[in-house]
Amino acid sequence: MSKVTIATVAERAGVSRQTVSNVLNTPEVVREETRERVLEAISALGYRANQAARQMRTGRSRLIAVRIEPSRDGINGSVLDRFLHGLTDAAAPAGYRVMLYTATDDTDEIATYESLLTSYDLDAFVLTSTHHGDVRTSWLAEHEVPFVTFGRPWGAPDTHSWVDVDNAAGTAAATRHLLDAGHRRIGFLGWPAGSGVGDARRAGWATTLADSSLPGTGLDRAVADGIESGAAAVADLLPSVDALVCASDSLALGALRAIRESGHTCAVIGFDDTPVAQAVGLTSVSQPLTEAAARCIDLLADVLDHSGTPRQLLLAPSLVLRQTTPQGATT
């Protein structure tokens, strides 16, 4: 290994790694003579600027913080896991690393911001799961902490940079695909009104039906997310519908089970193209999560460079066709 590291410096100076680290970060705790020996080794070996030195130059720690969600049913949770993989991948070439934290709700998350900002040198936050009345973004803005969000600021003004996926476009494409295949009684299985993402997914279905002068009234159900609730909700929609657009793969899986048990035939499209959809052959709307993560890092770099005004990016989802929808139709 030709790279010069703290370990190499420590070896040459005949001190511990901790002592080298102290010389670089808290020189005042190191004895004069030791300090000089370490600095000599650093100079002789051409040890490159370490984090502390770089931070002094740039005012940056190169560390960004992201919340990791509790594991939920494991189906929808995979979406944010995939975003996290993408974020870590995109951060490294840009010179950033990702630090994780957990939080039970918005209030707890803000308390965690306080704690993190006190304990670590952080450059910025990447927020996920934005929602109506989100107090986190205003807290960060007030405290002048740089951040971007994956998710638009539902109902709040566009005063910060964000990346989002066009949820309504996703369910619109799903509904159009079913219309093109000849379906005319297309239902929607979603969540109770009030969540930005859920309302947008419902709107994509509703407006596409309206554009074709087809009725949607009575053909939708709103339930809590989950396989069981999906199965229960769709049972009484049969046989009124012959196709179903769902707000999540969990709901779609429940719907598939209820349809199979009922003996009826009904096309089904889920949302998020999770591993479960791939495994069971469920047609589903796919979010470009890797791209969304990469764009978040791009926007964050701009924010940290103070270059320009906040920017907003809305990415288009795509429909992944599998066995639960008619084959051969075009979208």
Add this chain to the structure above:
Amino acid sequence: MSKVTIATVAERAGVSRQTVSNVLNTPEVVREETRERVLEAISALGYRANQAARQMRTGRSRLIAVRIEPSRDGINGSVLDRFLHGLTDAAAPAGYRVMLYTATDDTDEIATYESLLTSYDLDAFVLTSTHHGDVRTSWLAEHEVPFVTFGRPWGAPDTHSWVDVDNAAGTAAATRHLLDAGHRRIGFLGWPAGSGVGDARRAGWATTLADSSLPGTGLDRAVADGIESGAAAVADLLPSVDALVCASDSLALGALRAIRESGHTCAVIGFDDTPVAQAVGLTSVSQPLTEAAARCIDLLADVLDHSGTPRQLLLAPSLVLRQTTPQGATT
């Protein structure tokens, strides 16, 4: 908010947060007069020891690094994602935060260690996916970097602390369950020999059959992991077997498909109890990932306290019974 933060101190001293941070971390870059004003505010407000100060006391950064794997088929990848959730949850109460990195192979990972240790103050690493001839652990040991592994040091001596799940016990329990239900032609679908985890999962099946004086010869197949390879491999085992233990849920899903298409009847047990197993009703061996993560943090705390010799923990998996195995049998 009653908590005193860098922002509170900055406000009282009439300076920016960066200036407060500079006073705490690199006082030499701050003008004397400003520094005194900030120190006065810190003292008046009772600002608690920040990370830099704490690190000076304890020699610790409270930051641990973990590799995040590339998203694979999304089924098996969920195992390490769940471990990561557990690790982040367990780290916070112990006073640690988790930093992520990616690496393409062992050599790249070691280069990443160099880079991370140069650029960040890291306390330790948590390694996953240990394997035969793992050069990462010896590199960390040589460079005196504290670490624990989730996964035993296959073939290498137990010179460091690790947590692992008893893979052989998992497939042994699966095989016993099938024996108790009356199956006598129990096959195994696994990976090519050479991977520690894969060999252990095969051994649990083989020894349990041998203990019952039942033949296993010719009833096992070794293929690359995946749904398609699982489907192809099991097709020519039918109808020789009436039950199948699989080394992963991916292989089990492929097996289920091939069995359904063949018209034969065959019980199937997967491994890892992934969300896909839950969604399709697949009986599967479940690893205690949350506990494994918590124990990794426990052992790491011991390592960092230099308390005692390396410790090794082998956790027992459990069998989650669902529709793809006979009901009513006891394990």
